Amino acid sequence: MNIALIGYGKMGKEVEQVAKGRGLTVSKVFDLHNNSGGVGLTGESLKKVDVCIEFSTPGVVIDNIAAVAGCGKNIVVGTTGWYDKLDQVKKIVKEHKIGFLYAPNFSLGINIFAQVVSHAAHLMDRYTQYDAAVMEHHHRGKVDSPSGTALTIASSILQGMKRKTEILSETSHGPIKSHQLHVASSRFGSVTGTHAVVFDSEADSIELVHTAKNRSGFALGAVVAAEWLKGKRGFYTMRDVITL
Ligand SMILES: NC(=O)c1ccc[n+]([C@@H]2O[C@H](COP(=O)([O-])OP(=O)(O)OC[C@H]3O[C@@H](n4cnc5c(N)ncnc54)[C@H](OP(=O)(O)O)[C@@H]3O)[C@@H](O)[C@H]2O)c1
Incomplete structure (x- = not known):
């Protein structure tokens, strides 16, 4: 399975380690330098990607979600601080028929x-x-x-x-x-x-x-969520992943 990391700060790097440890391929990494305003997220750059994992900043997350949805790709979002725009995001997800999963805490x-x-x-x-x-x-x-x-x-x-x-x-x-x-x-x-x-x-x-002992629990949860979201459509949270 191929993933793209959107945001390569503390969490992005932790996710990379966990993903590799579980045998996933990190085929693309986006940060502010190659993705200002979401411009790096294109059909071409995401061609091989199954699921994107997004840990960036509240100011850019909506642009990133819209750009990924525009490419018809699934996305797991860990960035916090944008939940006043949940309705807008639900609309984007429905319109582009993608799989979307978010959690304020992925542990x-x-x-x-x-x-x-x-x-x-x-x-x-x-x-x-x-x-x-x-x-x-x-x-x-x-x-x-x-x-x-x-x-x-x-x-x-x-x-x-x-x-x-x-x-x-x-x-x-x-x-x-x-x-x-x-x-x-x-x-x-x-x-x-x-x-x-x-x-x-x-x-x-x-x-x-x-x-919590460290950040690896968040990263593991995000990677497990991405594995779960592969090939799915619709709007989900971690509650859908952790279920009996
Ligand atoms: N849901 C959870 O379980 C959970 C757990 C921990 C943290 N978080 C949240 O995750 C977010 C990130 O946390 P962090 O500790 O990793 O923060 P961080 O170390 O500050 O990293 C933020 C990253 O976002 C990048 N970025 C900025 N603009 C971007 C753009 N347009 N496209 C792609 N990347 C962009 C930055 O790139 P540059 O380095 O180039 O500036 C940086 O790599 C925060 O909102 C935090 O609250 C959530």
């Missing part, structure tokens, strides 16, 4: 974790003895807080536990109401990301914890 582990949490939340719904909370910590330089992943996990708890109807991600400065789901974030040092979900009752406590 296989975190996607499996999210499904475990979602299942646990459904189980907990009828046992009102149990309260729930989400906690996450990341290195002090992380730009967003709470993390997008923590909010996604919190939303899936809300879907499962009908008595939780509101995410509280700010400091409460008082008691937390029973319908609120607290998402607590801390930022310090150079720690790798940790997401934890706790279901707590007076009798006991169940903790589910995911700890």
Whole structure:
């Protein structure tokens, strides 16, 4: 299988290593120098490519998606920060009948974790003895807080536990109401990301914890997603890949 890397920064390079390790061929690499405004992505340059993997910047990702779709090629998108344009992208995907897959977090582990949490939340719904909370910590330089992943996990708890109807991600400065789901974030040092979900009752406590060790988990997830997307058409997320 042939892939093209669009964006050759920290993630692009990590994806290259993982892809080669899984026997894939990286036949093209695009960065700002050969692809300003998406001009490098043409029918000719993508001729041999089965799936493109995109980890670039929010300012250029939509141009890249449009250019790849114009060539009728499938694309996996890891770049974040463009989700206000999801409808526009869905339209592009439909119009050009390509396969498209995106995820704010490609880590296989975190996607499996999210499904475990979602299942646990459904189980907990009828046992009102149990309260729930989400906690996450990341290195002090992380730009967003709470993390997008923590909010996604919190939303899936809300879907499962009908008595939780509101995410509280700010400091409460008082008691937390029973319908609120607290998402607590801390930022310090150079720690790798940790997401934890706790279901707590007076009798006991169940903790589910995911700890990232490095970036290779994201890269592996993106490559697995590209393998899965080969030959498919339609709009997908990692939930479609990690399924029973
Ligand atoms: N979904 C996930 O699981 C996940 C995980 C980690 C990171 N991310 C996201 O992935 C993105 C990239 O992260 P990173 O750490 O790899 O960033 P990075 O090291 O800054 O790399 C960004 C790359 O984009 C390239 N680029 C800029 N304009 C381009 C264009 N028109 N066409 C092709 N490439 C272009 C840059 O090229 P030059 O070097 O030539 O400037 C650079 O190689 C970010 O949005 C980050 O939030 C997502």
